[in-house]
Amino acid sequence: MKGIAVFDFDGTISFKDSFIDFIRFTHGDTRLLGCITLNIPFIILYFISLYPSHKLKQRFFSYFYKGYAQEILETKGIEYCEKRIDKIIYPGAKKRIAWHRSQGHKIYLLTASSGLWLGKWCKINGILLIGTEFEVVDGKYTGWILGKNCRGREKARRLQTDVDLGNSVESYGYGDSKSDKYFLALVSKPFHFPLNDNNTNKLIPKIKY
Secondary structure (H helix, E strand, O other), X not given: OOOEEEEOOEOOOEOOOHHHHHHHHHHHXXXXXXXXXXXXXXXXXXXXXXXXXXXXXXXXXXXXXXXXEHHHHHHHHHHHHHHOHHHHXXXXXXXXXXXXXXXXXXXXEEEEEEHHHHHHHHHHOOXXXXXXXXXXXXXXXXEEEEOOOOOOHHHHHHHHHHOOOOOOOXXXXXXXXXXXXXXXXXXXXXXXXXXXXXXXXXXXXXXXX
């Protein structure tokens, strides 16, 4: 293996939160606003660190998708990947991913978001996805997160469990938030900022096209 590149998605590759954008895609702005209004107390508690992110995510997911047939929602996820994702991605991030691909590096997406709405995009771009999963029972989504939300220390645990970060392999990591510091500490070349054009043009080694 020539090298490994591990990317966060929301805020690093994309300039919008993909979960919220997926909700807008499937249900529209009015329904999203209704959910936000209903959950304002929990949102406030989250922003002052008194309510965990996984519970807030679960509340939103359950509000919109509990009881959805797996096949129907996965089809919506594929449609989202084909019609929407490219519109919320930094051009610089696309270039950086392309550079790693040209170097023969194995590319991973390590994200608190889900393969439900990012999986098809990852397949199209030859990226292996490690993310949050949601429970399905009898072919329908229950509204619950399956296992743990892939965020913060859980990202680091998943990276150590699912990826061979041997000392002989050069590893790159890309994240933008404080919670990404845990997995970035595990790679040999961490980059902690959004992958917009201004930032990617400063990366070393310089991207060659």
